[in-house]
Amino acid sequence: MKALVLAERSDAARELAAGARTMADEVVLVAIGGLEVADGTADKIIRIALPADAVYDDAYATVISVFDAEQPAVILAEPTRHVKSVVGRVAAHANTSVITDVMSFEGVGARSLYFGGVAERVQKAAGDVAVYTVGAGAFEGAEASGANAVEEVAWVAPASAVRLVSSKPRALSGVDLNKADVVVAAGRGFAEEPELDLARALCDKLGAGLACSRPLTEGVDWLPSELYVGVSGLMLSPKVYVACGISGQMQHMVGCNRAGTMFAINKDKNAPVFKQCDYGLVGDVKDVLPALAAAL
Ligand SMILES: Cc1cc2nc3c(=O)[nH]c(=O)nc-3n(C[C@H](O)[C@H](O)[C@H](O)COP(=O)(O)OP(=O)(O)OC[C@H]3O[C@@H](n4cnc5c(N)ncnc54)[C@H](O)[C@@H]3O)c2cc1C
The missing domain is CATH 3.40.50.1220 (TPP-binding domain)
Structure with a gap:
């Protein structure tokens, strides 16, 4: 069984790849736009370079081509706005839904929140492909591994690309809260x-x-x-x-x-x-x- 991992941050990529290793024999990480990948993260790293005028979300068409080529049974995605935008469209292409904000896995079920977090439920993927967005800490203790064999894929232009009107640098707090002790x-x-x-x-x-x-x-x-x-x-x-x-x-x-x-x-x-x-x-x-x- 093969698992595809989609993440925007290196730490999340490693954590999800470690989790994917507990579910699948082969772990493939999709690295969009120069994501740094630590040694021993996955079996294969599929690199998608972003063209100068493209935004992250536009990578969905290329990721769909990767999905078609790899045919994974499970997709684990980091729940950032950009990754959610991409993985939602990949799930629609795969004719399946996304089980969002998963906090832990229990056998074949995924525990997640709903009604804005006031309740929890355990869901099981209905189709042939299971797609999850997974928060930090869901795979505590899992170890990533793999040869990180790199493959580069050609950019597939999306049918309706996002038009970037303007951009400006954002003031950052200085501390990455995802890494802070x-x-x-x-x-x-x-x-x-x-x-x-x-x-x-x-x-x-x-x-x-x-x-x-x-x-x-x-x-x-x-x-x-x-x-x-x-x-x-x-x-x-x-x-x-x-x-x-x-x-x-x-x-x-x-x-x-x-x-x-x-x-x-x-x-x-x-x-x-x-x-x-x-x-x-x-x-x-x-x-x-x-x-x-x-x-x-
Ligand atoms: C769909 C949905 C999604 C949401 N998502 C999020 C989310 O992701 N994150 C989030 O944070 N919220 C979210 N919320 C909002 C959430 O429900 C709460 O309203 C919010 O978290 C409350 O924030 P608070 O604890 O700062 O404020 P309050 O609930 O107003 O609490 C303020 C507290 O401060 C205490 N206090 C007051 N003055 C002092 C003082 N001088 N010294 C010490 N203590 C004092 C009070 O006793 C009180 O307990 C969401 C709501 C919905 C409906």
Whole structure:
């Protein structure tokens, strides 16, 4: 049985390839646009170079040609916006559906969230080809392997290409949250944008990355949307997660509940986050964060 892996980030490619190894005899990684691939990731790396005027999503037509040539029984994809756009169209071509946001595999079933994360279900692929988008941490302990034999395929122009109107560099936070050992996350407990400096000061002391809940990105726009954690954002598995002024709604917590150790700071002793953390501190972020930063 053959598995195809599609990922935008090198770490995710390796993790999904390791997971694919537990399901298939042959693991083929599709590397679009110069993705760096670590040694021993997959049996075969199929490289797709992006033409200068093309965007990532346009690679779907080439990936469909790869799918036709390779005939995989399973596809594992990283749940980024671009990869989802590509894999959705590959699944439509294969006359199958995508089982999204898989958190773990149980025999032939895949456990994932639905209704925006308020419920879980286990699904089994209906067709001949199983297509999954899989979050970080689903294949803990699995080891990637393979000769990384490289094959380059010709670009297949999509029937309706995305027209790039303009682009501009994005301000990055400096820390890749997917790789950070420690993440400090801010929620609506921060009443005003300048209060986020308290979380930033704690990040500096801990060498942590700053993340947030979704309300801090959408609507108020205090932080970029790339930084919010949860069912529709980042799925993280850091060693330590510090949830500050976050209530603990399921939609947020599914993105961080794989953390090794979870700390929560909230002024409401009944906040749901206290039932989900390892260590809880009842207090106001305006008092607790400066005290913590000073003590460290
Ligand atoms: C389809 C769908 C998808 C969603 N996806 C996501 C997602 O991916 N990620 C996400 O984060 N959310 C998501 N949401 C939103 C989610 O349901 C919650 O509304 C959101 O996570 C709440 O954010 P919060 O915990 O920061 O805010 P709140 O729920 O308002 O909690 C704020 C907390 O701060 C505490 N607090 C207030 N003041 C202080 C203070 N001074 N000091 C300490 N504590 C204080 C309060 O006691 C409260 O517990 C989604 C919702 C839907 C419907």
